[in-house]
Every structure is written in C-alpha cells, then in structure tokens.
Amino acid sequence: MTLTTSAYPYPVLEEERFDYINSTYQIKQIKSDSKHIFIEHHLVGADFIVDLLQKGLAKFVITVVVKDALFRKTYDEIEQTISVNRVVQKIPLLSNEINHSFFAHVVYVGEDREFELNYKNLDKFWIGRKVKLLKGSILAKDGWRDLDFGVGDILKIIKDDISISFDSEIEYENGGKIICKMNKDLFEKVVIRGSKDLHVRSIISHILSQALFKLSKLDEIPSNFNSIIYKLKEEGIDIKSDDFDPIKASLVILPHVLGDLDA
Amino acid sequence: MLELQKLKDEEKYLFLKSLLDKEEFLDFIEVFVEEDYKVKFNPSFKLSEFEFQYIPMDFYKEIYDHLKFNELDASNYKNWFYVNLEAVKNDIIKPYYFAFSKKNKEPLRNIARALREYEKGEKKFFYEIFRAVLRRMFGMIKERGRKGIFQDVPFSIAWWKYHLFLISLEYVNNEKILEFLYEKATFYNQLVEKMGFTLTVLADRKLLAALLDYAAYNGVKKELVKDVAMVSSIRSFGALNVDEIQKIIKGL
Numbered sequence: 001m002t003l004t005t006s007a008y009p010y011p012v013l014e015e016e017r018f019d020y021i022n023s024t025y026q027i028k029q030i031k032s033d034s035k036h037i038f039i040e041h042h043l044v045g046a047d048f049i050v051d052l053l054q055k056g057l058a059k060f061v062i063t064v065v066v067k068d069a070l071f072r073k074t075y076d077e078i079e080q081t082i083s084v085n086r087v088v089q090k091i092p093l094l095s096n097e098i099n100h101s102f103f104a105h106v107v108y109v110g111e112d113r114e115f116e117l118n119y120k121n122l123d124k125f126w127i128g129r130k131v132k133l134l135k136g137s138i139l140a141k142d143g144w145r146d147l148d149f150g151v152g153d154i155l156k157i158i159k160d161d162i163s164i165s166f167d168s169e170i171e172y173e174n175g176g177k178i179i180c181k182m183n184k185d186l187f188e189k190v191v192i193r194g195s196k197d198l199h200v201r202s203i204i205s206h207i208l209s210q211a212l213f214k215l216s217k218l219d220e221i222p223s224n225f226n227s228i229i230y231k232l233k234e235e236g237i238d239i240k241s242d243d244f245d246p247i248k249a250s251l252v253i254l255p256h257v258l259g260d261l262d263a
Numbered sequence: 264m265l266e267l268q269k270l271k272d273e274e275k276y277l278f279l280k281s282l283l284d285k286e287e288f289l290d291f292i293e294v295f296v297e298e299d300y301k302v303k304f305n306p307s308f309k310l311s312e313f314e315f316q317y318i319p320m321d322f323y324k325e326i327y328d329h330l331k332f333n334e335l336d337a338s339n340y341k342n343w344f345y346v347n348l349e350a351v352k353n354d355i356i357k358p359y360y361f362a363f364s365k366k367n368k369e370p371l372r373n374i375a376r377a378l379r380e381y382e383k384g385e386k387k388f389f390y391e392i393f394r395a396v397l398r399r400m401f402g403m404i405k406e407r408g409r410k411g412i413f414q415d416v417p418f419s420i421a422w423w424k425y426h427l428f429l430i431s432l433e434y435v436n437n438e439k440i441l442e443f444l445y446e447k448a449t450f451y452n453q454l455v456e457k458m459g460f461t462l463t464v465l466a467d468r469k470l471l472a473a474l475l476d477y478a479a480y481n482g483v484k485k486e487l488v489k490d491v492a493m494v495s496s497i498r499s500f501g502a503l504n505v506d507e508i509q510k511i512i513k514g515l
Binding site: 070107 | 265337499
C-alpha cells in the first residue's frame with residue numbers, strides 16, 4: 001500500500017490543505033465537569049460535507065485516547081444540534097486526573113459509492129471529478145489535542161529539608177508531573193514574594209530547565225507533558241534533538257506554568 | 264516503591280538477600296508500603312516459581328475477577344506492587360520468584376550468583392537481577408518506562424491478556440483469542456506497546472476485536488499492523504462496525 005495522509009483520493013478539510021476554499025472546521029472545548037467534557041464542532045463552508053451531513057451520510061465524531069490506560073474509543077452521540085454544521089458532543093472521561101487526548105473529525109457513514117463533485121467550496125482541482133468514498137472515510141479533521149487541563153498542572157513544589165536550593169524529579173503517576181523539592185528557606189521566600197516577583201520567576205525558570213533536561217532523557221515521556229511538547233514544537237523546539245536547550249525551553253513554557261503555580 | 268531504584272548498592276544487596284525469606288522481605292519492603300493501600304489479593308491457587316514466570320491461562324479469570332480492576336487501576340504500577348506484596352503475604356508466591364530474567368530463569372540460582380559476585384566486587388549480574396526483581400514487582404523502572412507495567416509484571420500480563428480477551432468478546436464470539444494471547448507472548452508485547460505508545464488506533468475496541476479474531480484463526484501477517492495503520496489515516500475505524508473492519512482486514 002502506498003497511501004499517505006497527504007494523498008487522499010478525495011477532498012479533505014483540514015488545516016494547511018487546500019482541497020476546500022472559504023471553509024474551516026473548528027472545535028472548542030466549551031465546558032467540562034469532573035466526569036465529562038463538552039466539545040463543539042463548527043464547520044463553515046465545505047458545502048460537499050454539509051450536503052452529506054444533511055443527507056445523513058456523514059457525522060461528527062470524536063475519538064478519545066488515554067494512552068496510559070491503553071484506551072481508545074470513538075463517540076458519535078450528539079448532545080446538542082445547533083445547526084446541521086454545528087453540534088455539541090458530551091464526552092465521558094475515564095478520570096479527571098489523567099490526561100486524555102482527543103481527535104475530532106467528520107466521517108462518511110454511507111455505503112461505498114462514487115460522487116461527482118460540483119460544489120462551490122471545492123478547489124478547482126476537484127470540480128467535475130468523480131471520487132469514491134468508502135464507509136468510514138475521514139472528510140474533515142482537527143489535529144490531536146489534549147484536554148485543557150493546562151500545563152500549570154504539571155509542576156508541584158514541596159517544602160523540604162534539602163541543603164541545596166531545589167531538586168526536581170519527574171513523577172510518572174497519573175500521567176506525570178514535575179515534583180520539585182525546595183529548600184524550606186527558599187520556599188518561604190517564594191511563597192511570600194509570589195509568582196510575579198522577578199527573582200521567583202527566575203527560580204521557577206531554573207526548576208523547569210532542570211526538569212526539562214531530565215524529561216528530554218526519558219525514553220517515554222509521560223502523557224501529561226504532551227501539551228508542553230506541543231507548545232515547544234510550535235516554537236521550533238524539539239525536546240529530543242541533540243541541540244535541545246532546556247533553558248530556552250523553560251522560558252517558553254514559564255508563562256503557562258506561572259498561571260497555575262500553587263506553591 | 265519507585266524509590267527502590269535508588270537504593271545504595273549495600274541496600275540492594277540486603278534487598279536481594281531478603282528475597283530468600285518471606286518475613287525478611289516483608290520487613291525490608293515495609294518502608295516502601297503506604298499504610299492505607301487498598302489492594303487485596305488472595306486467590307485460591309498457589310504458584311510454583313515457573314508458573315509465576317508464565318502464569319497458566321486457567322488462572323487468568325480468577326485473577327481478573329478477584330482484583331476487580333478497571334483499565335486505570337491496571338495501568339497503575341503501584342497497584343501491581345501491592346498485588347505482588349499481597350501474593351507474598353498470602354503465600355501465593357514466594358519473594359524469590361521475582362528474581363528471573365529472560366535469559367536467566369532460575370531465581371534461586373540467580374540470587375545466589377548475584378550475591379556471590381557482589382561480594383567479589385563484580386556488579387553487572389547483581390544489577391541485572393536487581394532490576395529484574397523490580398520489573399516483576401511493579402514494572403515501571405527507569406530503563407523500561409510505563410511499558411514495563413504491561414510487559415514485565417506476571418500478574419499484570421495475565422490481567423491484561425484476559426481484559427483484551429473480554430473486550431474482543433463484546434464484538435466477536437471467539438474463545439480461541441485467549442489461547443492465542445496466552446501463547447503468543449511476542450505478539451502480546453508488541454500489541455500493548457503499540458496500543459499505549461506508538462499506534463493507539465490498535466486500542467480501538469472494535470478494531471482490536473476484529474484484529475484478534477482474525478489473528479487467532481490466521482496468525483499474524485508481518486505487514487498487517489502496518490497496513491492497518493495506513494488505512495486508519497484515511498478511514499475512521501471507530502465509525503465502522505466489526506464486520507466492516509474485518510472485511511477491511513481480510514482485504515489487506
């Protein structure tokens with residue numbers, strides 16, 4: 001087989017593809033409770049996909065993955081229909097203490113058949129062409145995302161009797177966390193000065209730098225750090241590259257961690 | 264219990280030595296045990312040292328039913344540490360059983376050699392057996408990461424094989440799947456590694472059921488998993504039923 005994700009035999013709506021014009025597929029996490037999250041799908045343009053949705057030949061789905069528990073399941077139940085191209089799904093969580101990743105997409109659910117494409121939102125390449133859709137074909141997709149638990153949740157600072165300023169370790173449990181043991185005198189200064197203090201920011205940056213260095217040496221990076229890895233990649237930083245600079249990386253994620261810092 | 268990895272060499276020596284005596288082992292390990300741990304494990308069977316290395320399939324159901332774990336419980340290394348602790352306390356296994364590796368399957372001989380070589384200042388085998396013990400007890404040692412939980416702890420392997428079998432039974436009626444998982448250790452190891460780490464589409468319940476059903480009858484074609492991964496990039500297996508997935512698998 002020679003199929004690749006960049007060579008679909010039919011048009012697909014996703015970021016950085018050009019099969020559709022004036023079209024977007026966006027999702028957002030609109031709320032959550034301890035057992036569920038609510039995710040809104042919103043398709044704009046993409047008249048071919050909207051036509052299939054209207055005819056009941058396509059549907060919005062979300063695949064949830066909890067890597068740590070070898071869990072993956074696709075949900076197609078709709079909680080609320082705002083319009084044919086805009087719906088909300090209610091997704092159950094295995095636990096609110098473990099990282100879930102999810103993948104939203106629109107999928108073709110009709111029988112395998114051929115379609116002639118004459119839709120104004122399609123790129124001219126596709127106009128007039130005949131394509132075969134197979135049941136399960138992915139028509140629109142958003143990338144993999146992590147639930148918005150926030151990267152701030154990954155650092156915990158504990159007061160300790162250690163003689164050095166601090167020492168960070170990566171804890172594996174529940175998807176992973178940075179546990180920083182901090183000298184008790186320093187800890188009190190940090191608490192009194194608060195996270196807006198420049199010196200405290202510098203200390204936190206050093207903690208993150210040490211932890212990121214340790215993280216980069218692990219064979220398997222705990223899943224709670226996926227959002228950090230993603231943010232770093234957005235900045236062109238690959239934690240596994242030979243020239244990985246943990247100090248630079250710590251400065252990138254510092255604002256996110258400070259947002260939730262609870263010493 | 265992760266702290267066990269940080270023991271000094273002389274403590275590692277005492278730990279390995281303690282495996283030879285139940286009470287000494289329980290005394291040694293006490294400091295690593297949380298007082299309020301809730302895992303209970305006292306099944307009806309007792310295992311020989313070789314049965315522990317490859318737990319007989321006949322015991323899978325009892326292990327599974329007895330523990331009442333869900334997937335999150337069963338992927339927590341701490342729970343397996345406590346299962347093993349309970350198994351020792353209740354004489355289901357003896358502590359020295361932990362001291363086996365893929366190459367060295369005789370635990371008493373391994374412990375004796377490790378201690379002897381340590382006393383002579385040779386530590387390579389000593390470290391190997393020490394790591395092997397931790398792998399059997401809770402799996403998640405530094406060198407193995409989380410995959411050790413699913414691949415290295417005998418009771419966990421039994422639980423997960425039975426769990427995968429039960430998932431498949433929700434969609435296909437094929438009792439052979441359990442026997443297949445029991446016999447094909449390499450396939451199981453690759454499967455759980457892919458499910459949790461490199462190719463999570465295989466954890467999709469319907470795809471898993473279809474794949475196990477196919478593999479139990481037809482064996483595992485080398486390219487099958489790779490081809491499934493390719494198809495998953497354009498088709499959503501989660502949106503198909505098992506019959507439709509099986510049709511795709513047969514066509515690969």
